[in-house]
Amino acid sequence: MTLLYLVRHGTNDFTGKRLVGRMPGVHLNDAGRKQAAAVTRVLQSRSISAIYSSPLERAMETAFPLGQILNLPIQPQPGLQEVDFGDWQGLSTKKMQRRKLFKVAQQTPSLMRFPGGESYQEAQERVVRALIEVTAGVAEDKAVACFSHSDVICLAIAHFIGLPLDSFHSLTAETGSICVLSLKDNRNALLKMNWLPGDSV
Template sequence: MTRLIIIRHGQTLWNLERKYQGHSDIALSDKGIKQAEAVAARLAKEKIDAVYASDLSRACKTAEYIAARHNLKVNITPELREIKFGEWEGLTYDQITARWPGMLGKLWTTPDELEIPGGESFHQLKERAYAAIQKIIKEHPGQTVAVVAHGGTIGTILCAVLDIHLNHVWSIKQDNTAVNIIEYYDGRPVITLLNCVRHLENN
């Protein structure tokens, strides 16, 4: 059995300010650092053979806390980045709605049809992120691998695993430092844990 532990990064200031981040490299907030430390402590007793992360600092830094507990290095994987929000990056919901009336509603209802100005589609995100996951699985047969990525990225990966339409991507909640576990039996994926944040109960 190959086991993936997929974790969303800790909180950033832009998460707190409800700004769209995308490919913008926003650091963890103080709370995000505490969240990263908490999820690392939670996973300390797991037998983790490798750690992968998006190259954006919020994911990479979260992964570093996890990797340090296992004396591992972080394998930087740009394909695990969040969706590129293009001209929306750094803007709030209200700012986007004012400049692109009606467009943001599609993000939540029909993301599969959304064309983000200067950005990428959810199909493109799913293709690059799931290809990265498949490569990781191929390179670590029979091992347990921690993967730190982003909310949208993880959502599309889970859509791919469950073979469900991308319009359901936001039906799969991902809180900061949420832990998800996928076990592969002869290539067949089984999700055994989803959006678990019990490590944050006292934080």
């Protein structure tokens, strides 16, 4: 059995206001740094042997305190990258909701391809490949931490627990939250979803 901790990056100044996607230069704000510290306090005692992160700054910065305290490198993993939202990247939440394809993205995501970007199915396949790769060969008494983004985390969890792609929006991963998966010989289990460690710290 391998325990996989999937952590959504902490809050930034655009959270809930703009679809930043893969925009460079988006950093954690003070609230996000506090979330990263709360995540570190929880995960530092969880037998984590490797830390991987989306290459985007907000994810790397969330992972950094854990890497420091465990003396482990933060390994950038392109497969954990945010969904490529293409032409939607940078849109305000209001403008995004006015797009004709918004209902498709929300109601039938299996049919959604972002103009100039990738489809949800492609994003799901990408992150699943990455997670299989980073957990391969991990000792049974060790765990892996991966820092990523909301849709990417929920797409991965949907795959591993057998939830249809069109239902992945029923899952939630808020900023600074932890989701815990147990992976073993195709007998996977979701142990925690959208766990907010700051609530109990």
